[in-house]
Amino acid sequence: MLSQRMLYNLEARLHFVVKGVGCVQVVSRLCPGCGQVVANAFPRKSSLAQVPQAVQATGQGHTCNVLKALHCAATASFHWQAKQNISAMYEYQAGVQTAGVTVEQLDFPTLVLGEGPYWIESLQALMLADVYSNILRRRFYPSGRHQVLHLDSTGDPLDVITAAIPVEGERDVFVGVEGKHISFLHWAPYDPDDHNTTTAIIHTTKDYAFNDAKCDPQGRLWAGTVAPLDENVQVTEVNTSGLYRMDGKLEVTKWATASLSNGMDWSVDRKHFYYVDSHTRTIDAFDYNDRSGAISNRRVILDFNKAGLRDQFPDGMAIDVDGNLWVASFGGHQVICVNPRTGRILRRVNIPAKNVSSVCWGGPDYSTLFVTSGTLGMTPEEIAASPSSGGTFAVTGLGTKGLPAAQFRVNFLQLQAQQQVAVRRRQG
Known part of the structure; x- marks a missing residue:
């Protein structure tokens, strides 16, 4: 008592x-x-x-x-x-969970796994990856128009899109993370609402497959890889994946070892980098050098096991203007807000879907938290008990907001000049 x-x-x-x-x-x-x-x-x-x-x-x-x-x-x-x-x-x-919070299910179809939500400010549109269909989807506001982009497949079961990010200064060009590849793709608002495209591969990993991806404040692309998963969505090979960075010259370097790379973001003051390895059920922090893009001094800021979240996994995440992380809790019907400076869970937002997969800030003033989910790994009985699983949601009334997500920064003219020099050298 x-x-x-x-x-x-x-x-x-x-x-x-x-x-x-x-x-x-x-x-x-x-x-x-x-x-x-x-x-x-x-x-x-x-x-x-x-x-x-x-x-x-x-x-x-x-x-x-x-x-x-x-x-x-x-x-x-x-x-x-x-x-x-x-x-x-x-x-x-x-x-x-703060009173006054509204969770609205959007008119996206039910997905086996929704991932990589991204608010395209220039279009006022929410884009996300329909992973196992190898499709990108986007919904325009306020019109409600939907566009669907099918990515051509090689027949490899790993041909699944998990994220796409606009290329800075290149209208309708995106960098996509698809299976083993990082690619460029084109998708314009004037394309048909149901459209097909072929990607241009710029990098292929030796790891099993890429998963989550995001750009740092200087426009460098960070993408993590994953190991094979079993039927229970558990990693079959530990520490065989990693966290990679692609710079504007398309050069790729490895910065950390992982098993199931997931969410990432950077502190508002650009001094820290936050990263999820879902296998270890931890959210980690690194020191981050904004100028060089280097990360170091890895440490755990929240361990889901120790926090009493043993039946859940941290997944995608996004930071708000107050410097707090909003983390999708896969298996937990919720998004949690974490103070990365203290490792304390500040708030919880209940989502009417079991497997909450990722989040991003968007809307005209970035005060809407968009949330993706999936039915991956759920039994028919679990889906029946949680029928909104696989849905996409908009959360409002949180009393905070996010910032525009960074775009991939690459100088195509410089790359073209470098390629011409390389060709001349090979020709002697």
Whole structure:
């Protein structure tokens, strides 16, 4: 049982939240285990001791392990959320989902795996990879128009697109990460809504396949690779993959070893690089030199196992203007917000899809967090229980925003001149 003093302190904090709302009629609680929201009319001055019974009754018999733990340990992870216009929220250990947040499922089809969301500012469009269809999709705002780009396949089962990024200064040209290859491709708004294209390969990895990719603030492309996965989406070969960087001269160098490379981003002050290896279930930080692009001093900032997220994997992520990371939690029905300076989970956003795969900021002012997911690795029973899995979502009302994502910076004229010099040298 909680001590009387601790109970008093928790009551005081709960009353602070309620008091900030005024005349609140409904208080809801989000179960971090199953994601179910249970709600109840909650008088302002009710005792905390009455809360578990009230919420359980309102939840129609829902048994909340967190509420059980509340009576057993002071370190129980829980939160309360007033459902109407709460601006003040209290975080107790593991984070809260802020009231006023809206999660909207967008009109993309259900995907086995959606990845690589990217907001194209010049087009006001959300682009993402439909991985196992080897398709890029994009939705224009506010028109709602959809474009689909099929990438020509060689027949290799690894021909799957996982990310595409605009090339700076080159209209309608993108650098794509597809299976073992990094390629250039062309995709214009005037192309048919259902279109095919052939890519131009510029690099092929000796690793199994590429996965996530993103550009640093100076426009260098970073792309991680993965090992083969088994039917349970588990790595079959450990430490056989890596993190690679391609510069504007298309030269590729390896910077880290990994098993299942995933999300990455850079701190707002450009001094740190953040990176996910989903196999180790960790988010790592590196020191980052913006001028040279070098990274060093790798260390763990959040271990999902130690954070009580053993049934989940960190996946794609994006940073906000406050320097906090928003991380897709594959298998966890949620996106978590992490302070990379402390390794603390600040907030959680419940997503109505089990396997949340990646995120990006977008919208006219970059205050919308777009979220992808997939049905990969789910049983028919799990899909039936979570029918929005594989959907794409827009999260608003978070009270923060992101910054425009960097584009790939390459000087094609310089590359052409270098190629001409190389040809003349070979010709003697």
